[in-house]
Amino acid sequence: xxxxxxxxxxxxxxxxxxxxxxxxxxxxxxxxxxxxxxxxxxxxxxxxxxxxxxxxxxxxxxxxxxxxxxxxxxxxxxxxxxxxxxxxxxxxxxxxxxxxxxxxxxx
Amino acid sequence: xxxxxxxxxxxxxxxxxxxxxxxxxxxxxxxxxxxxxxxxxxxxxxxxxxxxxxxxxxxxxxxxxxxxxxxxxxxxxxxxxxxxxxxxxxxxxxxxxxxxxxxxxxxxxxxxxxxxxxxxxxxxxxxxxxxxxxxxxxxxxxxxxxxxxxxxxxxxxxxxxxxxxxxxxxxxxxxxxxxxxxxxxxxxxxxxxxxxxxxxxxxxxxxxxxxxxx
Numbered sequence: 274x275x276x277x278x279x280x281x282x283x284x285x286x287x288x289x290x291x292x293x294x295x296x297x298x299x300x301x302x303x304x305x306x307x308x309x310x311x312x313x314x315x316x317x318x319x320x321x322x323x324x325x326x327x328x329x330x331x332x333x334x335x336x337x338x339x340x341x342x343x344x345x346x347x348x349x350x351x352x353x354x355x356x357x358x359x360x361x362x363x364x365x366x367x368x369x370x371x372x373x374x375x376x377x378x379x380x
Numbered sequence: 381x382x383x384x385x386x387x388x389x390x391x392x393x394x395x396x397x398x399x400x401x402x403x404x405x406x407x408x409x410x411x412x413x414x415x416x417x418x419x420x421x422x423x424x425x426x427x428x429x430x431x432x433x434x435x436x437x438x439x440x441x442x443x444x445x446x447x448x449x450x451x452x453x454x455x456x457x458x459x460x461x462x463x464x465x466x467x468x469x470x471x472x473x474x475x476x477x478x479x480x481x482x483x484x485x486x487x488x489x490x491x492x493x494x495x496x497x498x499x500x501x502x503x504x505x506x507x508x509x510x511x512x513x514x515x516x517x518x519x520x521x522x523x524x525x526x527x528x529x530x531x532x533x534x535x536x537x538x539x540x541x542x543x544x545x546x547x548x549x550x551x552x553x554x555x556x557x558x559x560x561x562x563x564x565x566x567x568x569x570x571x572x573x574x575x576x577x578x579x580x581x582x583x584x585x586x587x588x589x590x591x592x593x594x
Contacts (some may be wrong), residue, residue, distance in 0.1 A: 301416035317417050318444025321410055340416075343423055345394070347416030 278330075286311065287323050288332060288362045291354045299338065299349040324352055332358030359380045394422045395434055398441045405445045414444065 280288065290306050291298045300317050307315045329334045338349040354362070394415075402418075403411050418440055425433035 301421055304417075307454055316440065316443040316447070318406075318440075318447045321414060322447040325410070333504075340432060341420075343420050344416035345419040347412050347419065349416060350413040 280361055281312060283319070283323055284327060285362065285365050287320060288327065288354055288358055291333060291352055292359070292362070296351070296353075298352045303352070328360065331355060332361055393426060394437050398438050402441055402445065407447050410448075447543050
């Protein structure tokens with residue numbers, strides 16, 4: 274694995290969240306979901322910088338959604354995991370599985 | 381992220397100054413999405429606890445801007461960082477030179493004025509000119525530093541460069557200001573005055589950039 278096709282810890286968390294949320298993955302929703310699961314406050318800024326990096330790697334795509342009054346007239350940006358991102362995420366999960374093999378029993 | 385959304389004219393409820401800070405630091409196309417996310421969460425919190433909602437918003441702005449600044453520095457590349465550091469150094473020396481050979485003459489003139497209302501006016505003009513000069517120097521140095529990236533004037537009128545320059549100046553003032561001897565003390569004191577001036581210059585050019593849609 275070269276540096277460009279490996280994923281960091283937070284990148285893995287964000288990609289897994291995108292997979293879980295499907296069509297509804299945008300900044301706030303991603304942040305809330307991650308906070309609920311790992312019990313740690315995650316800034317929207319950290320999520321967007323990670324998504325920008327993942328987009329540059331070809332792991333996610335984004336598109337603008339509807340602008341609403343609740344958002345001060347600003348549009349949501351929806352993110353989706355690409356086939357490349359999906360493959361890389363599975364590859365990372367597999368690598369983690371091998372690292373923890375015999376140490377941790379997954380529920 | 382190539383696309384950007386122009387906001388509709390819907391009144392925003394969140395703190396205007398915090399929004400301004402975000403717009404100044406974040407890339408334009410990203411700022412709209414982040415501001416939208418913050419606005420959405422803020423409105424939900426504001427209904428229950430208005431004061432804590434404002435505190436929450438400011439906290440979000442502070443913790444969200446640092447990853448962007450970090451990303452910009454990381455993606456800048458060694459050549460651009462080197463150019464920026466060199467330009468900051470040259471800018472700093474230019475300001476010091478300007479201060480020693482021109483403004484110090486002004487300072488002597490101020491010192492020879494008799495006490496009274498006139499002295500206050502003369503001092504105000506002197507410091508206003510000093511402030512303006514440093515602010516302009518900071519903006520131009522920033523433009524030069526990022527010249528190859530996007531174009532001189534776009535950079536000079538953007539918040540990115542001046543903010544980076546300010547951070548470098550802050551670092552340099554700490555390094556240089558380690559001693560309390562003569563010239564070093566003078567340089568440190570002048571840097572301390574230059575920093576808010578540079579900051580003001582940076583924010584003013586950000587406003588100009590937004591208004592002129594540069």
